Amino acid sequence: MTTAHLTVDRAFTVAEVPHRLFGSFVEHMGRCVYTGIHEPGHPQADSRGFRQDVMQLVRELGPTVVRYPGGNFVSGYRWEDGVGPVEDRPVRIDGAWHTVETNAFGLHEFVDWAREADVEIMEAINLGTRGVEEARALVEYANHPHGTYWSDLRRKNGAATGTTQDPFDIKLWCLGNELDGPWQIGHKTADEYGRLAQESAKAMKLVDPDIELVAVGSSNRRMPTFGSWEHTVLSHTYEEVDYISMHAYYQEHDGDAASFLAEAVDMDAFIDGVVSTIDAVKAAGKHSKQVDISFDEWNVWYQSGLDTEDQPHQVAKGWQKHPRLIEDAYNVTDAVVVGTLLHSLLRHGDRVKIANQAQLVNVIAPIRSEEDGPAWRQSIFWPFARIAAKARGQIMxxxxxxxxxxTQKFGDVDAVDATVTWDEAAGKLVLFVANRGLEEAADVDLNLNGLQATAISSAEVLAVPERGDRLTANLVDSQDAVGLKPLTDVGLQDGRLHMTLPAMSWGVVELDVAAA
Incomplete structure (x- = not known):
């Protein structure tokens, strides 16, 4: 059995838990929108076509902000195609995913869906094939009250479709997506993108000065321009933007589970590198404001290896409407990794203020659904749902x-990975903890300085099920194979928490505490 000793002190905190850290992502890709959140005619759909079984799971998952409509999709998207009477909307090809986009679901529908789901909208604009005027017009369409061409068109379109006519009041905007990537429609150099983003940002804020803007950062840490891209883009846009984006996807390679379970080490280093670049630009430019990070795409994604039959190699399949794309079936190992990635985001909550797990339904998602069939929780649903519900107050x-x-990739790493939040007003301290050990249980204790634990409110663990292995997943015919169970080997002694975590597991323990 491995051991770990954890210590928190009331006096040492990182930041308030950012409300937007628990975001998700809805892209017009595969079956995320169509037969995911929207499926007219489904037995669980309402009059607008919103699947209520999916909606119930979204509310349980607890995302606070949802990025829309892409992703790679947005770099070739005309937002005007998705407004107005549905029967008048054009059907177009989507070059990003080599599919047919019907535009039956668009901005008005998403705003209504987001309001029902009680999530903030994070709207992405097309800076791949479009530019300043289209970005400015979209802000006017979305946020201006009335009395102008675009705002009055919004009111007219809302009346025509039975959707909201009121201003959408979208305050969070992405200035494009992954434009450093050669795969991106409208791929640009850092200088090209930086200037376009700067001028688009200025025009958008002339329409609504209260909006917040996210500049495009590197598509991943392995990009040859990583670091220099951020530096150049921020040198152009520092005064106009509030955040710069980060994207990262992780998977297990060649059965190397030990390295996979340690991928939060990579996320930690990635974030630290981007923070350093931001602060270098701030110092060089003598800026007074602080730009923070929007980690607006992250997840486990098997781009090779497991679950590859529905990877996005669509050209040979012809042009299809919402085909299955990257519908990974997540197992126990993936859930533990997702838990540790959430730990990393919390650890950096002083600078990572927004994060979006990609995506929400079907496409590398915590929620799965079948056309005319059920919806269910994947294994990775549980760490996200518990952290989104319980992480409040201060990150310790x-x-x-x-x-x-x-590990082969990172050398020796901590067997136990953890983070803690403390909500002084509610008198709650929550420990989120993972055991990376593949075979050995972990004996863990938590010492509290300046805080007195009086009771254990709840204790749960996600681990390999009794009848299964680390690759066990929740499938349509075994929807509850993996989930949270009560953690029984846990207790308090003299105000000190002690527990035993099973091998390769993720857990959450909530304590009643008082300031000592």
Whole structure:
């Protein structure tokens, strides 16, 4: 059995838990929109075609902000195609995913869906094939009250479609998507994108000065321009934007589960690198404001290996409407990794203010659904749902003294990965903790300085099920194979928490605490 000793001190905190850290992502890709959140005629659909079984799971998952409509899709998208009477909307090809887009679901429908789901909208604009005027017009269409061409067209379109006519009041906007990537429609150099983003940002804020803007960062840490891209883009846009984006996807390679379970080490380093670049530009430009990070795409995604039959190699399949794309079936190992990635985001909550797990339904998602069939929770649903529900108040600075486990990719890493939040007003301290050990249980204790634990409110763990292995997943015919169970080997002694975590597991323990 491995051991780990964790210590928190009331005096040492990182930041308030950012409300937008628990975001998700809806892209017009595969079956995320069509037969995901929207399926007219489904037995669980309402009069607008919104699947209520999916809606119920979205509310349980608890995302606070949802990015829309892409992703790669947005770099070739005309937002005007998705407004007005549905029967008048054009059907177009989507070059990003080599599919046919019917535009039966568009901006008005998404705004109504988001309001029902009680999530903030994070709207992405097309800076791949379009530019300043289209971006400015969309802000006017969405946010201006009335009395202008675009705002009055919004009111007219809402009346025609039975959707909202009121201003959408979208305050969070992405200035394009992954434009450093050669795969992106409208791919640009850092200088080309930086200037376009700067001028688009200025025009958008002339329409609504209260909006917040996210500049495009590197598509991933392995990009040859990583670092220099951020530096150049921010040198152009620092005064106009509020955030720069980060994207990262992780998967298990060649059965190397130990390295996969340690991928939060990579996320930690990635975030630290981007923070350093932001602050270098701030210092060089003598700026007073602080730009923070929007980690607006992250997840486990098997781009090779497991679940590859529906990978996005669509050209040979011809042009289809909402085909199955990257519908990964997530297992126990994936859930533990997702838990640790959420730990990393929380650890950096002083600078990562927005994060969006990609995507929400079907496409590499915590929620799956079948056309004319059921909707269910994937294994990765559980860490996200619990952290989104329970992480409140202050992120605590956690000291970890853990035995190490060897990995091929990262060397020796802590066997136990954890983070802690403390809600002083509610008197709750929550420990989110993972055991990366593949075979050994972990003996973990948490020492509290300046806080007195009086009771354990709840304790749950996600681990390999009794009848299964680390690759067990929730499938349409076994929807509850993986989930959270009560953690029984846990207790308090002299105000100190002690627990035993099973091998390769993720857990959450909530304590009643008082300031000592």
């Amino acid at each position: 600075r956690l000291a970890v003294d853990s035995e190490q486990v060897p």
